[in-house]
Amino acid sequence: MNRSTLRAAVPPLVALVVLLALWEGAVRLLEVPRWLVPPPSAIGAVGAHEASALLGGAITTGRSALVGFGLSAVLGVLVAVLLASSRMVERALYPYTLFLQTVPIVAIAPLLVLWFGPGPRAVAVSSFIVSLFPVIANTLTGLRSVDPSLRDMFRLYGARRLATLWKLELPAAMPHLFTGLRIASGLSVIGAIVGEFVAGFAEGSAGLGILVLGAYRQLRTDLLFAAVLAASVLGLVLFGAVSLTGARLLRRWHPSAQGT
Amino acid sequence: MKVEGLRRTFPGNISVLAGLDLDVAPGSFVALLGPSGCGKSTLLRLVAGLDRAEAGHVTFTPTLERTPGERAPIAYVFQDAHLLPWRSVLDNAALPLELTGVPKAERQAAARAVLEQVGLGDATERYPAELSGGMRMRASLARALVTHPRLLLLDEPFAALDELTRGRLDDQLRALWRKLGMTVLFVTHSISEAAYLAERAVVLSRRPARVVLDRTLELPTERTAALRTEAAFAREARLLNEALEQGEHW
Secondary structure, X not given: OOHHHHHHHHHHHHHHHHHHHHHHHHHHHOOOOOOOOOOHHHHHHHHXXXXXXXXXXXXXXXXXXXXXXXHHHHHHHHHHHHHHOOHHHHHHHHHHHHHHHHOOHHHHHHHHHHHHOOOHHHHHHHHHHHHHHHHHHHHHHHHHOOOHHHHHHHHHOOOOHHXXXXXXXXXXXXXXXXXXXXXXXXXXXXXXXXXXXXXXXXXXXXXXXXXXXXXXHOOOHHHHHHHHHHHHHHHHHHHHHHHHHHHHHHOOOOHHHOOO | OEEEEEEEEEOOOEEEEEEEEEEOOOOOEEEEEOOOOOOHHHHHHHHHOOOXXXXXXXXXXXXXXXXXXOOOOEEEEOOOOOOOOOOOHHHHHHHHHHHOOOOHHHHHHHHHHHHHHOOOOOOOOOOHHHOOHHHHHHHHXXXXXXXXXXXXXXXXXXXXXXXXXXXXXXXXXXXXXXHHOOEEEEEOOOHHHHHHHOOEEEEEOOOOEOEEXXXXXXXXXXXXXXXXXXXXXXXXXXXXXXXXXXXXXX
């Protein structure tokens, strides 16, 4: 770790330690019941004790989120390419993609159970539905923002539609695509957990959503906090992986990735 | 190249070209001058086939239809370099050949050769973000020249550069034109640049553009920086300036 990385890491770490100390102190001093707000030390202890359940839950949820995210990435780009193919197609179809943004996933989750059965498949579909829109919207913006002079140049050299898409539009849309993928990565974990609330009861290892529900029903608030923390870490890992991939691909040419 | 009765009107009934005529001899270097918005860029786009005129036409003798084995007869250099930022200088210069289906080894060899010609032989693996403005413009010029075009259209290519870089690129462009012998149509706002580069200058009026002055410049073929201080250069520059001022009030 070089000095600048260390310098960047110190302030948030100090803030975290101070926050945890304040939390711990306040809960003990005010004698807040543990089932209402557990102290960080209790959350840490239960986290260590239930580490294998939390890790198993994170793997189960992570798998569904990854499937959902992967589907969003692939289908999101394909739909965006379709919408960008003509203004008429965009006008006809884009309003319907907004449903994906506004659909209350909790309300339709029971439908997913009916259609896909309880278990990881319905959970992955829930994750997919929640994370699809940002990929479509951002990729479409990227495809639409191609420099008109570059389009002219491709026309001048008689480039075919597929060559223009592959060599000009998709690379130009990459920064926007990665913005969409970063948003979608976090949403895919949220979608998977919400899906597990309704559809996650199946044989095999319980996901984090099931752990959260179980801890809530047993009033084990410390475990609930630990499971929520694990879900956040899972989201961060996915977000970090996508950001890193984007930074590597864009590093040499896009300002957003320079200096990363 | 013969431009006859070219007419182009933009939405809002803005008439930019209202029957423009212009003849350009093969292998000549013609500078197009005129006030901002008079239609110089529109004319270039119409010549390149990137826009359509409501009336009139542009004809080429011999025809500029792509002959068998020819890569692209027309090349266009825009106001900014407009390189693909995700490609190296070499891949940018090779792009026109890639789009016209030339095999990789052949197009890379051609791109390397033309990059050498514009002085970017040691920057082939660099990316546009790693280049200065002048280097980016040279890469853009290399990309235009890689197909060995018969007609090179340049739309104020060096306008955003500092004077020193601009002067160097002017020299380089003129040297390349003399070596390669293509027809050049060069749009510029700079009287000095037009007089230094071109064999012939065409001054257009404010829109709708009409030809105010069409003059073969009485200057030597060999041009160096010293020419800019000579009386003949000053005379040509004055004539162009007068025509430009006249065109403002047409």
